[in-house]
Amino acid sequence: MALLEARSVSKNFGGVTAVNKVDFDIPDRSIVSLIGPNGAGKTTFFNLMTGIYSPTTGTVMFDGKPLMGLKIHDVTHRGIARTFQNIRLFSQMTALENVLVGEHGRLKAGLFGAIIRPPSVRREEVMARQKAMELMDFVGLKGKYEEISKNMSYGDQRRLEIARALATDPKLLLLDEPSAGMNPNETAKLTHLVQMLRDERGVTVLLIEHDMKVVMEISDRVTVLNFGRKIAEGLPDEIKANSEVIEAYLGKAYAQAVADEKEKEKH
């Protein structure tokens, strides 16, 4: 059974239909990519699955239970974590504190626990720090625990966001354009990291990505959205060969490239 099942999901903003009757499955322990031209409704779809928006119509089931109408933090408790397209770290906190905030939902210390600090809370806090460091090591940020997160390099910030999301112990991790703004070297490392997430930690990954090299390299399945509709779905190789996709997406870029080429020749 699929970990996440979206059935006929639509989202309207006033007169605009950002997502239109999309069916979408994410099998357990898979890496699924969602691609499409700018404004295709990818991020809206993402937000539908993290509780930021409720679908206008349709159902989203996660792990066998409906996901609609939940608050954002409840969605996280159910096992969905995410990163953000425009990095949203707690920029003035240290890297380690960022990851510790990710562990918030798993920790138990309440008001009295915080003030009285019984041994159980002390132990919990030590474990939390160890786990946070372990996660930072995993994403490749070993030794950068005490850096204020906004002082970190762009690639490191992206990694830290992934570590922070992993700290919530997710079953499903949603990555919103993780390679945006990265250089080829950083992108290659990221691709490897995403594969490790699935292979070593058993996390299912949904990826929104513009870099086709990344998408085609690591995805088990690719879904293509255009104008809020799903226009194709399948294995990476099938998507590459799909004429509708080429027209809507790759073709457009190609046409643009050709136009640019001509422009250059004129001058």
Add this chain to the structure above:
Amino acid sequence: MKVSAPVKVPGGVVPPAARPQRVPQKRVQMVIFFALAIFAFALPYVLKVFLDPRDYVDWISLFNSMFIFILLSLGLNIVVGYAGLLDLGYAAFFAIGAYTLAFLTSSQSPLAQNGEPLTNFWIALPISFLMAGLFGLLLGAPTLGLRGDYLAIVTLGFGEIVPITFNNLTQLTGGDRGLANLTSPTFPGVVFSSTNLVPWYTLSLIVVIFSIWMIRRLINSRLGRAWQAVREDEIAASSMGINLVRTKLLAFAMGASFAGFAGALYAGSLNSANPSQFRFDVSIIVLAMVILGGMGNLWGVIIGAIVLQLSDRLLIPNLLGLITEQSNNIKQSSGADNFLAGLLANLGSSQTRLLIFGLILVVMMLVRPEGLFPSSQRRAELRADDPSNLQPQAAASDDAITAADQTRSINYNPSTNESSRPRRDE
């Protein structure tokens, strides 16, 4: 590209890296703190030797009200500084703390039977703390879904309503006369009274130290991290599984509780609770203390409270006296209807005190919004466009990606996205 090397911490039972950060610095802080605490406890006995009796009483009463305002600033700092919620009606919780104590320990209280108060001070003090916290929850629950400005307006209203309610419930609260005749605390070998102020001094100091201890533990906990996260980015915080409403509610209630402590001590040391003591200007003065000292910094806020309280009691009265004197001089030399003399006479009235507080707030906001002693985090947040806050490696590097990142971090400010976010959290 490393900006700051990881802080070295001494080893111990816990694996070194797993220890809380900046341990040596914390130890120095503890030593300084204990030295200051001992100094503060000894101060009344030292002053007694050096000051003549009248001045001595004035000073001790000044210190007592300073402690009350330190407590208020510490509490409001949780709400405004750590959780980033603007509370303009904080005096309401101060009033609730004071009236709770009065209800429980005054012989004039409706709860008193045959002129015997319900209970003694020591039981009433923690109840005042809890009661103010409870009202914090009650006010916060329906309103904390609101953002920024809306929350400020609701708290402003609450701050006005509470003293007026106490004023108008004449049957219960004695109206504008208030409740007097509170039972003084009893302690073997110590006499608490409104004339013997040193025991009140010691008690207030103990409560202040206890509160600092509590607040320090709170902010270095899972809850404190959640407060900071919510302040920095609500969407990201809730995506990390933080329940926004509950987290803010706890901040609001905890902040209110410390006003409850302050209120109880205030009413106890004055031996009465009276609605005119809790007017709007108290909320604003406490806010001014928090802003002056540095939002989000425990020690800064304490210094803010001390500085403003000292200037309120010493500097401003002297200044006003000077102005009045000048005005009288001008009147004598150039006639009673001199414009300047009239202006100065008006400025010399005690109302000017509030004008000065207002000026302090405005000047601080313009010149040093992070306060005199800012927490490093708050400083960076409030000065996001300050080039000195940019990451050094980006400024030095011509790497296109880092440069792009730099632009992003300048423009990126969660609060500018406000309008695109849903107004309610639920």
